[in-house]
Amino acid sequence: METSVETPPRKVNVAEAPEGHTGEGFFATKLDKVIGLARKNSIWPLPFATSCCGIEFMATMASHYDFARFGSERVSFSPRQADLLMVMGTIAKKMGPILKQVYEQMAEPRWVVAVGACASSGGIFDTYSVLQGIDQIIPVDVYVPGCPPRPEQIIDGLMKIQDLVHNESLRRRNSPEYKALLESYGIKTMDN
Amino acid sequence: MTTNETILSKLKENFGEKITNPDLQYGILSVSTDHEHIIKVLQFLRDDQELQFGFLTDLCGLHYPHRDHKFEVVYHLHSFRNNIRLRVKLPLHGDAPHAPTATGLWSSANWMERETYDFFGIIFEGHPNLKRILNVDEMTIFPLRKEYPLEDNTRKDKNDELFGRDPKLIRADL
Ligand code: SF4
Numbered sequence: 001m002e003t004s005v006e007t008p009p010r011k012v013n014v015a016e017a018p019e020g021h022t023g024e025g026f027f028a029t030k031l032d033k034v035i036g037l038a039r040k041n042s043i044w045p046l047p048f049a050t051s052c053c054g055i056e057f058m059a060t061m062a063s064h065y066d067f068a069r070f071g072s073e074r075v076s077f078s079p080r081q082a083d084l085l086m087v088m089g090t091i092a093k094k095m096g097p098i099l100k101q102v103y104e105q106m107a108e109p110r111w112v113v114a115v116g117a118c119a120s121s122g123g124i125f126d127t128y129s130v131l132q133g134i135d136q137i138i139p140v141d142v143y144v145p146g147c148p149p150r151p152e153q154i155i156d157g158l159m160k161i162q163d164l165v166h167n168e169s170l171r172r173r174n175s176p177e178y179k180a181l182l183e184s185y186g187i188k189t190m191d192n
Numbered sequence: 193m194t195t196n197e198t199i200l201s202k203l204k205e206n207f208g209e210k211i212t213n214p215d216l217q218y219g220i221l222s223v224s225t226d227h228e229h230i231i232k233v234l235q236f237l238r239d240d241q242e243l244q245f246g247f248l249t250d251l252c253g254l255h256y257p258h259r260d261h262k263f264e265v266v267y268h269l270h271s272f273r274n275n276i277r278l279r280v281k282l283p284l285h286g287d288a289p290h291a292p293t294a295t296g297l298w299s300s301a302n303w304m305e306r307e308t309y310d311f312f313g314i315i316f317e318g319h320p321n322l323k324r325i326l327n328v329d330e331m332t333i334f335p336l337r338k339e340y341p342l343e344d345n346t347r348k349d350k351n352d353e354l355f356g357r358d359p360k361l362i363r364a365d366l
Contacts, residue, residue, distance in 0.1 A: 093328050126343050128335045129327060 015041050032170040039083070039109075040166040041071040043158070046082035048102060050089030053116035053148040057088050060151040070158055079105040084161060085138075090118040091131045103138045104187060108173050111164065113157050114140045117147040139181055194242060194274040196221040202243065206236055213281070222279035230267075230282045231292050237269060237278065238297055245269040245278060251294065251304035253312035257338050263289040263314055284314065293318040311336040 018037055020029030045067075047057055061067045061075065076082035079102045091099055103112070114134050117123030120143045122132035134140060141164055144157035172178055179189050199221055203211045211233070213224040225233050237245040249268040256262055261283035269278045282291055293316040294301040305316040306325040313334035316322055324331065333340050 094326075122344065128333075128340070128342065128344055130344065132344050 035170065036166045036168065040162045043070070043072050043083045043111075043161065043165065044074050044076040044081060045072050045084045045086050045158075046076050046079055046102070046106070048085060048087045048089075048099060050091060050095065051118070053088035053118065056148040056151060057086065057115065057154060060154045065151040065155065067155070067158070070155070070162065072158065079103075080107060082106055083110060083165075084158075085110065085112045086115055087112065087119040087134050088115040090123065090125055091134055092129055093131050094129075096131050096137050099134060100137045100187075109165075109168070111141045111161050112138060113142045113144060113161055115144045115154055115157065116149055117145065120145065123147055138185060138187070194271070194276055196276075199243060199276070199278060202240065203233070203236075207233060217279075220277050220279060222281060224281040224283060227282065227284070227291065230280070231294065231297070233280060234267060234269075234294060234297055237280070243271060244273040245271045247272060248294070248298040248300055248304070249277070251301055251308060253308040253314050253336070255312060255337050259283075261285055262287070263312060265291050265308065265314060267294070288313065288315065290315045290317055292316070295319060310334070313337065 015037060017027075018029050018033035020027055020033070022028075047054065047061075049055075049057055059065060067073065072084075079085070083106075085103055085106060087099065103110070112134075114120045118125060118130075119134050120140075122130050124147070126132070131137070142157050142160045144153050146153050149157075182189050196216065196219075200211075200214055200223070203223060207225070207229060210225050210229045211223050213222075215222045237243055247270040249270045251265065251267050254264040254266060256264065263284040263286075265282045265284065267280040267282070269280065270276075271278075284291060291314055293305060295305065295316075295318070302320070303325060305319055306322060308314050309316060309319075309322055310324045310327050311334060323329075327335065335342075
């Protein structure tokens with residue numbers, strides 16, 4: 001006797017199309033919506049892992065939590081090809097200039113997430129040798145609390161970044177506010 | 193067999209009064225000597241046919257703000273041949289203490305002395321490259337001296353009471 005096993009229909013997730021006008025053979029929408037959609041689902045992260053939180057990121061990246069689901073399977077160890085700087089771990093003051101240089105080498109548009117208490121605020125290391133939060137030297141978009149944060153929290157942080165990337169205006173990086181922000185960190189903008 | 197007693201009597205025999213404060217802690221003998229004799233004592237310990245303290249395990253600094261000799265350099269020696277350890281201490285005067293370098297005896301003293309300079313500001317005379325090794329080069333203080341707070345002083349968002357610290361105690365009062 002034959003037995004048949006029915007496989008349930010596979011659900012494939014695709015990114016939702018932005019709102020726009022459809023007609024026969026065309027679809028019209030705003031450019032920044034399309035760009036936001038494309039960028040949001042292909043963020044290349046640069047993991048700057050210096051300690052324990054970095055181990056948590058390894059779990060996040062591995063098959064169980066599968067960071068790749070968010071279009072981030074391509075971890076970029078060259079800052080020039082990365083969109084998102086993920087700082088995970090204690091940043092000693094001596095590491096500060098190196099982190100800043102990595103940030104400066106990244107091309108615009110670039111985002112930064114501080115993963116864990118150390119990267120966000122120095123964490124338990126309230127001491128003369130540790131930077132009290134990376135936002136003292138580079139601008140940060142999303143902070144993930146925890147010591148260390150669980151992979152779910154890191155993923156939540158990435159999804160917050162995705163929201164920012166999705167909704168960012170194409171002109172933001174040319175705005176005087178953004179330039180003033182970078183200048184307040186002593187980071188050169190493209191114009192000067 | 194080489195014991196703490198033989199080490200001490202050999203040292204006394206060769207250096208007499210210059211070997212002070214013999215003390216036994218956790219089964220390890222420690223002795224003190226002065227600036228003038230430290231290198232001779234270390235060299236004797238290293239080169240003596242019987243003792244053979246060939247290995248400098250560690251060299252570090254200490255700060256006793258309330259003592260006459262505020263600073264101290266401690267040499268931890270290990271004789272592999274006799275499987276015995278020894279501490280030699282060198283108490284130092286003043287706020288900019290000087291000690292002779294031990295790099296002539298052990299090359300490994302190079303980085304250890306740089307570390308001791310970095311954290312305590314002890315100046316090792318004759319060191320080939322005495323500059324900071326672990327802290328940022330721009331640092332102006334010697335952070336393990338007790339007059340400097342352990343906490344980072346750039347931080348403004350912390351309420352010391354919530355962290356169980358008495359603000360008055362953060363600067364060790366000297
Ligand atoms: S936040 Fe905690 S887990 Fe993360 S790097 Fe700092 S000490 Fe390690």
